Amino acid sequence: MSESTHHDHDHDHPHAEISQSERPGFYDVMETAVRELLIGKKLFGADEIRHQIELLDSRTPALGAKVVARAWVDPAFKSRLLANGRAACEELGISFYDDTQLIVLENTEKVHNLIVCTLCSCYPRPVLGLPPDWYKLKPYRARAVSEPRAVLAEFGTHIPDDVEVRVSDSTAMVRFLVLPMRPNGTDGYDEKQLAALVTRDAMIGVIPANAPTGRTAR
Amino acid sequence: MQSSIAAGMVYALGEKPIFKPGDAIRILDRSPIGHYRVPLYLRGKAGKVDSVIEPVAVDNEEEGFGRNAGSRRHYYRVAVPMTEIWPDYEGSPRDGLYIEVFETWLEKIAD
Amino acid sequence: MTQTENLVKRLPNDIGGLPADPIQRIEHELEPWEKRCHALADVLDYHKIINTEEKRCGVEALGAEMVGKLGYYERWIVAFANILFRKGILTPTELALKTKEIEARWAEAHPDRHDDT
Numbered sequence: 001m002s003e004s005t006h007h008d009h010d011h012d013h014p015h016a017e018i019s020q021s022e023r024p025g026f027y028d029v030m031e032t033a034v035r036e037l038l039i040g041k042k043l044f045g046a047d048e049i050r051h052q053i054e055l056l057d058s059r060t061p062a063l064g065a066k067v068v069a070r071a072w073v074d075p076a077f078k079s080r081l082l083a084n085g086r087a088a089c090e091e092l093g094i095s096f097y098d099d100t101q102l103i104v105l106e107n108t109e110k111v112h113n114l115i116v117c118t119l120c121s122c123y124p125r126p127v128l129g130l131p132p133d134w135y136k137l138k139p140y141r142a143r144a145v146s147e148p149r150a151v152l153a154e155f156g157t158h159i160p161d162d163v164e165v166r167v168s169d170s171t172a173m174v175r176f177l178v179l180p181m182r183p184n185g186t187d188g189y190d191e192k193q194l195a196a197l198v199t200r201d202a203m204i205g206v207i208p209a210n211a212p213t214g215r216t217a218r
Numbered sequence: 219m220q221s222s223i224a225a226g227m228v229y230a231l232g233e234k235p236i237f238k239p240g241d242a243i244r245i246l247d248r249s250p251i252g253h254y255r256v257p258l259y260l261r262g263k264a265g266k267v268d269s270v271i272e273p274v275a276v277d278n279e280e281e282g283f284g285r286n287a288g289s290r291r292h293y294y295r296v297a298v299p300m301t302e303i304w305p306d307y308e309g310s311p312r313d314g315l316y317i318e319v320f321e322t323w324l325e326k327i328a329d
Numbered sequence: 330m331t332q333t334e335n336l337v338k339r340l341p342n343d344i345g346g347l348p349a350d351p352i353q354r355i356e357h358e359l360e361p362w363e364k365r366c367h368a369l370a371d372v373l374d375y376h377k378i379i380n381t382e383e384k385r386c387g388v389e390a391l392g393a394e395m396v397g398k399l400g401y402y403e404r405w406i407v408a409f410a411n412i413l414f415r416k417g418i419l420t421p422t423e424l425a426l427k428t429k430e431i432e433a434r435w436a437e438a439h440p441d442r443h444d445d446t
Contacts, residue, residue, distance in 0.1 A: 023435060023439075023442065024362065024431075024435060025362075027362065027366075027400075027402065027403045027406050027407075028360075028362035029428055029431050029432060030406050030407070030410065030424075030428065031362050031365055031366045031369065031402075031406050032362070032365075032431050033424055033427040033428045033430075033431055034369070034406065034409055034410060034413070034419070034424065035365065035369055036427060036431075037419055037423060037424065037427050038378075038413075038418070038419075041418070043376065043378055043418070044372050044373075044375075044376055044378075048372045048375075049365065049368045049369060049372055050368075052367075052368035052371045052372055053364055053365065053368045055371075056364065056367060056368060056371075097371070098371070098374070098381070101271070103295070118257050118259075118343070118344060118345030118346075119255065119257060119340075119342050119343060119345070119385070120342060120385050120388070121401070130359065130367070132354070132355070132356040133355040133356050133357060133401075134352055134353065134354050134355050134356065136401055137352075137353075137355065138344055138347075138349050138350075139349040139350045139351060139352045139353070140352050141344055141345065141349075142344045142345060142346065142347045142348070142349035143349050143352070145259065145303075145315055145345045145346055146259070146303075146304055146307075146345070146346040147308060147309070148300075148309065148313065149308070149309045149310075149313075150308070151352065154351060154352050155352075155354075161309075161310045161312075162310070162312070163310070163312075164310065164312040164313055164314060165309060165310065165312075165313045165314075166313070166314050166315075166316060167300075167313075167314070167315050167316065168316045168317070169257070169315065169316070169317045169345065170318070171255045171256070171257075171278075171317060171318050171319075172255065172271075172275070172278050172293050172318040172320070173275060173278070173293075174271060174293070174295070174318055249338050251337050251338060253340070253386045253389060254340065254343075257343050257345045257346075258338070258339055258343050258345075258346075259345045259346035260345075278382050281380060281382035281383070282382040282383055282385060282386035283383070283386065284380070284383055284416075286377065286380065303346070304346070
């Protein structure tokens with residue numbers, strides 16, 4: 001969606017973004033203005049913003065899926081992951097740039113976990129990337145803590161009554177990642193095949209991990 | 219229980235957790251305005267300490283005003299039954315709500 | 330309890346347990362400015378110019394109407410501006426003048442475009 005413009009203006013402007021064919025909106029301009037003013041006052045450099053964008057682009061649910069797959073195949077890793085989520089992720093090279101801790105919540109035959117942030121949008125960004133809109137909007141945030149089973153049903157997930165639904169509401173510096181149950185029919189799968197079954201929504205806890213292709217989900 | 223190596227050692231204020239896993243606690247019922255990190259739906263609710271979060275950390279309600287330093291205390295992962303929170307809870311009586319709460323928001327419930 | 334007491338005691342973001350609609354599984358690819366805004370938040374936090382809790386506090390302080398009507402990153406950037414004003418790092422006039430400069434820059438680069446409102 002970029003178009004080239006004539007570049008006869010001053011290249012010291014720290015705004016090397018692709019110019020848009022759409023007039024920038026009110027908030028877009030505000031962001032540019034705040035950023036340029038702060039860079040002008042030398043509070044940080046334009047390169048830091050560019051670098052952080054690259055960092056954000058690199059954090060996707062694929063990272064979390066790899067963590068889950070490793071935990072499924074390596075019981076000792078899983079043990080370390082449940083004891084200290086951040087340290088175990090760091091073993092795999094996943095850095096926690098936002099200074100948060102990570103508690104990994106294991107789904108079992110007895111407990112089904114889901115995560116929410118009622119007050120804002122806390123989310124395990126270092127290992128899952130940015131949250132989807134629905135996670136940040138009122139319906140999910142308001143109802144996950146008061147009617148989690150109805151919320152799960154809206155995602156097509158039904159948990160038996162004898163299984164505890166455990167909702168974790170983030171408020172401080174701990175973030176959560178759900179470790180879904182390993183799907184049946186995946187014996188002998190390697191980590192790559194297993195990771196392919198693990199979606200972002202399964203690591204939020206609203207759905208289970210995907211069943212192997214060709215079979216119906218439980 | 220102190221080993222003889224650390225006998226006589228004094229902790230910093232707030233450094234030792236007041237609560238331990240399994241303790242019956244109540245989330246306090248005060249009503250701050252302006253800023254808080256304990257949601258209204260949990261004020262005054264009784265629960266149990268699930269785990270002590272380490273290390274000690276700054277009160278996030280103070281951090282909201284740019285105060286990053288000062289006495290660090292513990293956050294606790296607290297478990298509250300859904301039926302304790304919602305009188306008409308529709309779901310399993312086993313269902314639970316877990317949340318991190320700063321030490322200054324909790325009191326022990328007498329056994 | 331009066332209605333206004335409720336307004337004061339309940340922060341606009343404190344919505345756990347309130348009645349709400351069915352979940353619509355909305356997602357969208359971040360616009361470039363939104364991604365820049367998120368990166369800005371992270372860089373401000375790294376430098377402790379505006380830490381993450383200050384940002385949350387700033388968004389709350391926008392008040393119920395703005396919190397209800399502005400989008401997610403719109404709330405962030407307005408909150409950042411307010412916090413920077415309060416800390417004496419920027420002034421409203423500085424921001425207003427820079428805004429005009431940026432708008433003029435765009436207009437100059439797109440002389441064929443009419444002024445849309």
